[in-house]
Amino acid sequence: MRPILISCHTRPVIAVKFNKDGDLFFTGSFDGKVSVFWSEPVERLGTFACDGAVKTMTVTEDSKYIVIGTAINGIFIFEVETGTKVKTIEFSSKIHVRDVEFAMGSQQFFMISYESDEKKQSVVYIYDFESVLNREQPSRRDLVRRDRDHYYRGVWGYLNKTIVLGTQNGIIDVVDTKTGELLLSHRAHVNQITSLAFSPDFSMLITASRDCFAKLLDPETLKEIRVFNAQRPLNSAVISPLMLNEGSPKYHCLVAGGQEARDVTTTATDQGGFEITFYNMIFEREIGSVRGHFGPVHSVAVHPRGHMFVTGSEDGTARVHILDQDYFTPAYD
Amino acid sequence: MADADYIEREHIEATADGTYKITTHIKIQNKTVITNPDIERRKTLPKFGDCKNLSKGDIEGSINIEDKEVFLQKSSQVRAEENITKFNLNRAHKEKLDALTRRERAIMSGETEEQKTRRPIVTEREEFSVKVSNLPDNIDQDVLQNLFGTAGRVRKVFIPRGRDDNLPRDFAFVHFDTKAEAEKAIKQFKDYPLGHHILSVEMADRRNQRRNVPMSNRRGRK
Known part of the structure; x- marks a missing residue:
């Protein structure tokens, strides 16, 4: 395949996301812009300009609104189709947004923040999206607080009953959405958890960590099912939706990362581990890898149909890979 | 053949044998394609933001197709050599x-770091020892063993010796199996006259006593 190279951004591309229908994808960068693209054929639809570096973003299921979390300037909400700014939620400069994500049904979204005041806590807030759009002061409730070890990534569980949160030291917490009660806590990693993702049917949870391991967990018990040793710090791991393909399911997961940006100058490009690796989840075996980036890969997103994926990297580019027809043959099972 | 689903076409073909009139019947098949109206609507959206001036179909210079072909390479051979290091990792x-989980559990159960480091020094067998001080000079181990044997079963008697002269010091430790026996010994031998001395008996501080034991063993073997 010949990937499509997107070099619209001037600074590292930190987040990449598809919408639910898969006809649009979004790339967010530290240069303060989020770009929207049509996925087939790849063409830029527009940009959303925020103040400050974009850290994370999330799109509603009907692709009408996008919520963008920036490092210290708060949350920005745009209309996807026209690019008009709908709302800005501003915080004091001591609140750092770590992650935002919409729940199933797009009625509410959570925000993981780190507050660098005296308490130095990390707090998970849940926003009611309707009130965010209509009211001056949006209604929110704080669900969990944690000091010492801070939450870094999160994901909504099945039917919005739980939120799975990953901390900076490698602990996974499962929290009840209504009461904020800690249901499960498990040490899965030695270092920071950089990515958490469910499989499309919510039967498996995949984590990626800077301790060079990606793990497949049972979401009910947080028991380790499979362990993938990638031998480089990981930034992102996703499960391919082809696992739900009728007839010829492919139980594949995509794992990407690479050495930290500050170590890159001291090593050769081929040693950095900037490739995107495909693993077979059943046999715990590496299928192959796709090379191309020359900086650590921050984020991987797979099209809901599974035939293409987008990666964003520290080198300032995003790449769109449309998989060849051979990938769908049994040779790559 | 006047069905609505069919089209008829006629043409005349002239060959050496004569002219023929050829009629072709073409069946019309309707194919329905299900499309998502939202996706169809979004395909025709006008551009905004940085690419406002461009129309649909104008691809920016910053979006390129890579020159090189990229493959999903099977890297089984290269990785086979690395398997040994992988195992170690x-x-x-x-x-x-495991170490981190153990440490967390210890913190959760209320143990402090200090207690944890001290734990391996303490033996698993429970021991209760009594410190006997103000002993007469040149006291014998057997004398103390017999004397304290009346209070309970004496496991061991230890008399520390001076570092310089290797002579017995004026105190000793007597070890018992149970706490009750140790308490009984304290009660029985408080202010007990042994020779010209009056003994003072108390529960030994376990930490001090433990530090002394290995030293005695070393000297005893010599």
């Missing part, structure tokens, strides 16, 4: 993970 990771 897996084990190291597991050990690290």
